[in-house]
Amino acid sequence: MDRRQYILALDQGTTSSRAIVFDRSGKAVSTVQKEFKQHYPQPGWVEHDPEEIWESQCMAAARAIEAAGLGAQDIAAIGITNQRETVVVWDKATGKPIHPAIVWQDRRTADLCGRLKEEGCSKVIRKKTGLLLDPYFSGTKIHWILENIGGIRERAERGEVLFGTIDSWLIWKLTGGKAHVTDVSNASRTLLFNIHSLEWDRELLGLLYIPEAMLPIVKSSSEIFGYTEEGPLPHGIPIAGVAGDQQAALFGQACFKKGMAKNTYGTGCFLLMNTGALPIQSQHKLLTTIAWRIGNRTEYALEGSVFIGGAVIQWLRDELQIISSAQECNELATTVKDSNGLFLVPAFTGLGAPHWDPQARGTAIGITRGTNRAHLCRAALESIGFQVADLVRAQMEDSGLPLAQLRVDGGASRSDPLLQFQADLLQSEVVRPKCVETTALGAAYLAGLAVGYWGDMGEIYNNWAEADHFQPNRSAEEIQPLLDSWNDAVSRSLGWKH
Numbered sequence: 001m002d003r004r005q006y007i008l009a010l011d012q013g014t015t016s017s018r019a020i021v022f023d024r025s026g027k028a029v030s031t032v033q034k035e036f037k038q039h040y041p042q043p044g045w046v047e048h049d050p051e052e053i054w055e056s057q058c059m060a061a062a063r064a065i066e067a068a069g070l071g072a073q074d075i076a077a078i079g080i081t082n083q084r085e086t087v088v089v090w091d092k093a094t095g096k097p098i099h100p101a102i103v104w105q106d107r108r109t110a111d112l113c114g115r116l117k118e119e120g121c122s123k124v125i126r127k128k129t130g131l132l133l134d135p136y137f138s139g140t141k142i143h144w145i146l147e148n149i150g151g152i153r154e155r156a157e158r159g160e161v162l163f164g165t166i167d168s169w170l171i172w173k174l175t176g177g178k179a180h181v182t183d184v185s186n187a188s189r190t191l192l193f194n195i196h197s198l199e200w201d202r203e204l205l206g207l208l209y210i211p212e213a214m215l216p217i218v219k220s221s222s223e224i225f226g227y228t229e230e231g232p233l234p235h236g237i238p239i240a241g242v243a244g245d246q247q248a249a250l251f252g253q254a255c256f257k258k259g260m261a262k263n264t265y266g267t268g269c270f271l272l273m274n275t276g277a278l279p280i281q282s283q284h285k286l287l288t289t290i291a292w293r294i295g296n297r298t299e300y301a302l303e304g305s306v307f308i309g310g311a312v313i314q315w316l317r318d319e320l321q322i323i324s325s326a327q328e329c330n331e332l333a334t335t336v337k338d339s340n341g342l343f344l345v346p347a348f349t350g351l352g353a354p355h356w357d358p359q360a361r362g363t364a365i366g367i368t369r370g371t372n373r374a375h376l377c378r379a380a381l382e383s384i385g386f387q388v389a390d391l392v393r394a395q396m397e398d399s400g401l402p403l404a405q406l407r408v409d410g411g412a413s414r415s416d417p418l419l420q421f422q423a424d425l426l427q428s429e430v431v432r433p434k435c436v437e438t439t440a441l442g443a444a445y446l447a448g449l450a451v452g453y454w455g456d457m458g459e460i461y462n463n464w465a466e467a468d469h470f471q472p473n474r475s476a477e478e479i480q481p482l483l484d485s486w487n488d489a490v491s492r493s494l495g496w497k498h
């Protein structure tokens with residue numbers, strides 16, 4: 001066993017870079033977070049500066065080690081987890097990005113996706129990648145860069161220009177340009193990776209006209225990816241675990257058995273269910289994705305995403321200005337016994353799974369003269385619960401696996417009224433763990449397993465501990481009319497923006 005006492009997790013998210021030092025019990029010893037700038041150069045476009053991502057991540061990492069009072073000799077390994085699908089393309093010789101990172105939220109390739117759909121490409125993409133033809137994923141974003149930056153395609157064909165998701169970019173920088181690698185979970189979000197054969201797929205590369213020479217080597221999620229070079233971090237620390245942030249959260253929640261699921265209530269919501277060694281094809285437009293690969297075992301997950309989750313609370317705060325904090329929303333919501341017949345569908349940017357309707361728009365229905373801001377707060381919280389319940393139902397139908405318990409994390413999982421409503425809707429237990437930094441913890445676990453810091457997944461499973469749980473306290477008969485009204489409200493929001 002490695003005598004070094006800590007694991008450093010780098011959690012590179014959409015709005016901030018975080019670094020957390022964990023000890024063997026899975027406890028966070030120090031946490032440092034650094035926000036960075038979002039760029040919106042055109043409507044529907046979202047970009048990040050890859051150098052700013054790198055610098056913010058380095059600063060967070062160095063400070064987290066310092067805050068824990070540690071040195072390089074104390075860190076057994078580094079785990080990396082990241083916002084997924086976001087595309088960085090850089091020059092191999094200089095290490096400089098040749099374009100800002102195109103973020104997963106960016107919709108600039110909607111027309112290209114539409115054309116590919118018309119050409120009948122959806123089926124092969126779904127079969128090989130488990131994904132849908134949507135601008136969300138990396139492939140069409142890489143294509144856009146190759147088409148729009150002069151001379152880049154030829155250079156990419158010669159391997160002089162490299163592509164990576166954020167994990168690859170950070171590893172490239174941390175290893176001083178020695179490793180151009182990614183893990184299977186990140187690769188599975190690109191539209192280019194065959195999730196069955198675990199290889200970049202020549203047919204898909206052909207469809208999107210992307211040269212293989214620019215792609216990283218794909219590794220498992222828990223093995224040595226490279227060693228740090230002297231720089232912002234000291235020389236020689238192994239980078240030993242990598243996973244996309246939602247898969248890492250599934251791992252950090254110790255959802256290791258088939259049928260176990262977690263939901264992250266952040267800006268959006270991401271529900272992932274472990275389906276074991278079986279990649280299940282969804283009948284409800286959920287995504288089939290690689291959860292992780294450890295040794296020679298690949299595990300898969302069914303994933304559903306909601307675009308507006310906790311963000312609906314931000315909207316009440318920042319746009320409507322009817323609350324001054326998220327906590328106030330919870331307080332107001334508990335002053336009323338229900339939403340008084342008000343249903344809010346927060347389809348502000350369209351609806352994700354299971355609808356995937358970019359034309360859907362927000363709807364509030366059931367407003368009467370008696371509707372007040374407490375009802376609106378309650379309806380907003382409930383809208384998060386309803387959307388997640390839709391995903392859970394789809395997941396259960398696709399997998400044939402009942403949900404015994406939902407493990408939760410993310411900012412909005414702090415809301416007790418939301419979690420109670422969720423348990424009522426699902427008619428199953430909802431559990432908040434002691435460590436809510438599950439994303440970073442998952443990456444730490446993957447790295448720690450690779451270097452023998454943790455013996456096996458059983459040890460990790462036993463580390464997971466519950467802080468609070470919520471049992472259904474309303475019957476299925478009481479809940480059904482609410483679900484019916486919700487479905488009715490959703491149907492009125494679909495296809496609104498013709």
Ligand SMILES: Nc1ncnc2c1ncn2[C@@H]1O[C@H](COP(=O)(O)OP(=O)(O)O)[C@@H](O)[C@H]1O
Pocket residue numbers: 013015265266267268309310311312313314326327330410411412413414415
């Ligand atoms: N006490 C709370 N009750 C309800 N929602 C909350 C609470 N605290 C934070 N949130 C919501 O959580 C979201 C942020 O969660 P976080 O996990 O940090 O998101 P992300 O990783 O997507 O940036 C915000 O949208 C915010 O409205």
Ligand SMILES: O=P(O)(O)OC[C@H](O)CO
Pocket residue numbers: 012013014015082083084085104244245246266267
């Ligand atoms: O950075 P987050 O937590 O918003 O997660 C983003 C997801 O990985 C996008 O697929």
